[in-house]
Amino acid sequence: MSKPTDKPVYIEPNYTYGDATLHYIQQAAEHGLYEIRGLGAKRRVPTFDDLTFLTASASRYPLEGYREKCETKTVLGTRFAKKPIELGIPITIAGMSFGALTAQAKDALGRAAGELGTSTTTGDGGMTPEERRSSKTLVYQCLPSRYGFNPDDLRQADAIELVVGQGAKPGGGGMLLGQKISPRVAGMRTLPEGIDQRSACRHPDWTGSDDLAIKLSELRELTDWQLPVYVKIGATRVKNDVKLAVAAGADVVVVDGMQGGTAATQQVFIEHAGIPTLAALRQAVEALEEIDKVGEVQLIISGGIRSGADVAKALAMGADAVSIGQAAMMALGCNARHYHMNGRLVDATDDYAAIGTAPGYCHHCHTGLCPVGIATQTPELEKRLDVDWGARRVKNYLQTLTMELTTLARACGKSNVHNLEREDLAALTIEAAAMAKIPLAGTDWIPGHNGY
Amino acid sequence: METITDTDKTVRVDLDESSVRDLNQFLHHDLAASGVKHIEVLNPNGRHNIAVGVDAPVSVDIRGHAGYFIGGMNKQARITVHGNVGWSVGENIMSGSIRVKGNASECAGASGHGGLVVIEGDASSRCGISMKGCDIVVGGSVGHMSAFMAQLGTLVVCGDADAGLGDSLYEAVIYVRGTIKGLGADAREEPMGEEDYARVAALLDKAGFDHDPKAFKRVASARTLYHWNADHHQEY
Ligand SMILES: Cc1cc2nc3c(=O)[nH]c(=O)nc-3n(C[C@H](O)[C@H](O)[C@H](O)COP(=O)(O)O)c2cc1C
Ligand code: SF4
Numbered sequence: 001m002s003k004p005t006d007k008p009v010y011i012e013p014n015y016t017y018g019d020a021t022l023h024y025i026q027q028a029a030e031h032g033l034y035e036i037r038g039l040g041a042k043r044r045v046p047t048f049d050d051l052t053f054l055t056a057s058a059s060r061y062p063l064e065g066y067r068e069k070c071e072t073k074t075v076l077g078t079r080f081a082k083k084p085i086e087l088g089i090p091i092t093i094a095g096m097s098f099g100a101l102t103a104q105a106k107d108a109l110g111r112a113a114g115e116l117g118t119s120t121t122t123g124d125g126g127m128t129p130e131e132r133r134s135s136k137t138l139v140y141q142c143l144p145s146r147y148g149f150n151p152d153d154l155r156q157a158d159a160i161e162l163v164v165g166q167g168a169k170p171g172g173g174g175m176l177l178g179q180k181i182s183p184r185v186a187g188m189r190t191l192p193e194g195i196d197q198r199s200a201c202r203h204p205d206w207t208g209s210d211d212l213a214i215k216l217s218e219l220r221e222l223t224d225w226q227l228p229v230y231v232k233i234g235a236t237r238v239k240n241d242v243k244l245a246v247a248a249g250a251d252v253v254v255v256d257g258m259q260g261g262t263a264a265t266q267q268v269f270i271e272h273a274g275i276p277t278l279a280a281l282r283q284a285v286e287a288l289e290e291i292d293k294v295g296e297v298q299l300i301i302s303g304g305i306r307s308g309a310d311v312a313k314a315l316a317m318g319a320d321a322v323s324i325g326q327a328a329m330m331a332l333g334c335n336a337r338h339y340h341m342n343g344r345l346v347d348a349t350d351d352y353a354a355i356g357t358a359p360g361y362c363h364h365c366h367t368g369l370c371p372v373g374i375a376t377q378t379p380e381l382e383k384r385l386d387v388d389w390g391a392r393r394v395k396n397y398l399q400t401l402t403m404e405l406t407t408l409a410r411a412c413g414k415s416n417v418h419n420l421e422r423e424d425l426a427a428l429t430i431e432a433a434a435m436a437k438i439p440l441a442g443t444d445w446i447p448g449h450n451g452y
Numbered sequence: 453m454e455t456i457t458d459t460d461k462t463v464r465v466d467l468d469e470s471s472v473r474d475l476n477q478f479l480h481h482d483l484a485a486s487g488v489k490h491i492e493v494l495n496p497n498g499r500h501n502i503a504v505g506v507d508a509p510v511s512v513d514i515r516g517h518a519g520y521f522i523g524g525m526n527k528q529a530r531i532t533v534h535g536n537v538g539w540s541v542g543e544n545i546m547s548g549s550i551r552v553k554g555n556a557s558e559c560a561g562a563s564g565h566g567g568l569v570v571i572e573g574d575a576s577s578r579c580g581i582s583m584k585g586c587d588i589v590v591g592g593s594v595g596h597m598s599a600f601m602a603q604l605g606t607l608v609v610c611g612d613a614d615a616g617l618g619d620s621l622y623e624a625v626i627y628v629r630g631t632i633k634g635l636g637a638d639a640r641e642e643p644m645g646e647e648d649y650a651r652v653a654a655l656l657d658k659a660g661f662d663h664d665p666k667a668f669k670r671v672a673s674a675r676t677l678y679h680w681n682a683d684h685h686q687e688y
Contacts, residue, residue: 196679204582
């Protein structure tokens with residue numbers, strides 16, 4: 001044993017091989033497989049937090065918060081659909097599959113959305129009767145896997161969303177591990193029970209954008225041109241992809257940024273593919289401007305939308321609506337310490353620990369062992385989500401976002417949230433200024449513009 | 453539709469005069485009350501999306517060549533194309549039948565959940581891709597990657613199959629009478645049993661082909677891709 005010395009101890013941190021990197025290397029060495037996980041990108045990227053509002057003062061006239069109305073109504077699908085959808089608020093619930101989530105979780109989301117007059121979306125696993133019943137406005141996804149896809153559900157939908165890609169994995173297909181392929185999920189997806197589902201990343205019946213145009217018109221023909229048709233893309237080459245989606249005949253383009261959530265995707269994909277939502281939104285708006293389709297084709301943005309401020313900034317930058325996945329799950333109780341059962345709160349810390357995580361750090365949707373009963377197909381765990389309680393929380397959450405949104409809009413002098421505009425914003429960082437093409441606060445500088 | 457003439461419960465729709473949309477809306481809405489049991493579609497001239505989303509026990513004869521997605525998501529109807537078709541004929545078919553007298557381009561019967569698709573001639577690549585319970589019988593040969601990721605149902609090929617047959621198969625089964633240029637990942641040839649002969653015989657009979665079921669080989673999933681495994685590397 002060496003003798004203790006008075007020499008000061010200095011343990012030098014290693015930025016190249018830090019804790020996270022060491023852990024990653026050791027896991028890779030142990031398993032020989034990439035890590036699969038849920039939720040979205042966790043790395044620091046420029047976000048809506050890097051923007052701020054230039055609310056009214058002497059040069060602009062604010063609206064009175066408690067008296068003057070601020071409209072939130074949002075209409076989607078005005079281009080070709082005979083029946084555009086009309087939402088009470090510009091905040092929609094993103095597509096999350098039954099299979100990834102429980103039928104109860106989808107039911108709670110549907111009820112909450114219905115109370116605020118907004119829509120929910122099916123997912124990579126088909127439409128459940130529960131969600132059709134609980135959701136007043138239901139968007140039906142057409143994905144590469146086509147699990148459970150059928151014309152009867154299509155005709156019962158209020159809008160159709162053709163999914164080309166997702167922000168968490170642009171260019172990747174669906175994944176659902178065996179633990180979640182329960183008999184009901186297997187039946188809906190026509191898969192053997194308990195296998196690890198691998199699904200296609202390309203659609204089975206069309207490839208290029210010319211084919212996509214014919215595919216979209218097939219869906220319209222099938223539904224007699226009644227329903228709005230959305231095209232959802234993962235944010236990579238956003239400008240080109242938005243233009244192609246519009247050229248193919250989309251009524252609505254949904255752009256999902258790199259922070260977008262997932263139920264199960266390779267970690268390398270989640271963190272290393274796609275561009276941040278902030279940059280994606282600016283590119284999408286520019287694309288619509290360049291082809292003169294602003295107002296005719298509606299734009300929905302998603303990927304890391306958390307607060308009313310995020311919604312307001314997205315609308316000011318030119319989105320017509322936003323879509324929310326992870327945050328809606330969190331409102332339901334994802335990553336909370338407790339779940340609610342038989343009228344009381346039950347601590348789930350031990351169950352988080354059992355799957356190697358803790359409340360606040362969980363991204364284990366892929367395991368099917370969700371400690372709070374949201375992302376599971378195990379009957380015992382499913383019981384942990386009290387549907388009434390969950391629906392109430394999601395409703396409260398959406399209501400809070402809406403109040404925050406109208407607060408900011410009124411302060412900017414807008415009687416309609418859709419009147420928020422780019423001029424209402426300033427950027428707090430150079431990166432955000434460059435990506436969002438919003439001047440850096442206190443300057444008129446947008447990096448890359450006007451020659452500098 | 454002005455161009456429709458009612459004779460013995462047969463109506464004739466000339467697509468040079470009426471639009472595909474008129475035809476489809478008639479099939480979706482007016483057919484049931486009209487008592488019409490047979491529709492003849494003239495001058496399809498490669499148009500897409502003809503007779504998609506039909507949900508009625510009606511016969512539709514398309515006289516000529518047609519484009520993409522013919523009979524898409526069909527339920528109950530018996531659709532016959534007297535010519536060739538483009539991509540994805542009978543995509544997502546649920547029930548009923550679609551018969552193509554000529555050849556079919558790519559992805560015939562893609563993602564079909566039920567019913568029967570018959571291609572009397574050849575079918576191009578990815579025939580039966582992602583199929584989920586329908587039956588497909590091809591009188592001629594099929595192109596590469598046919599029955600890719602096919603989940604359930606039967607693909608019967610009376611001619612040859614090109615490379616990559618049955619790649620990433622789930623529980624669908626393929627029968628081939630001619631030569632197989634190559635199998636895709638996780639697909640394997642298996643011995644034919646009594647059940648297989650019966651299954652092939654029944655489908656050949658339904659499709660109207662007169663071959664000896666004994667001449668067919670069976671291809672099904674080896675099921676080695678059913679679980680994630682570190683040792684797969686990039687072998688497929
Ligand atoms: C649990 C979960 C399941 C999802 N399933 C689907 C799906 O089936 N289809 C799809 O297009 N997107 C799916 N997504 C992505 C969402 O639709 C949406 O694009 C994303 O969640 C938006 O980003 P956010 O989670 O940061 O709000 C899923 C996301 C989550 C969190
Ligand atoms: S708490 Fe449940 S829903 Fe949330 S990340 Fe963990 S497993 Fe997924």
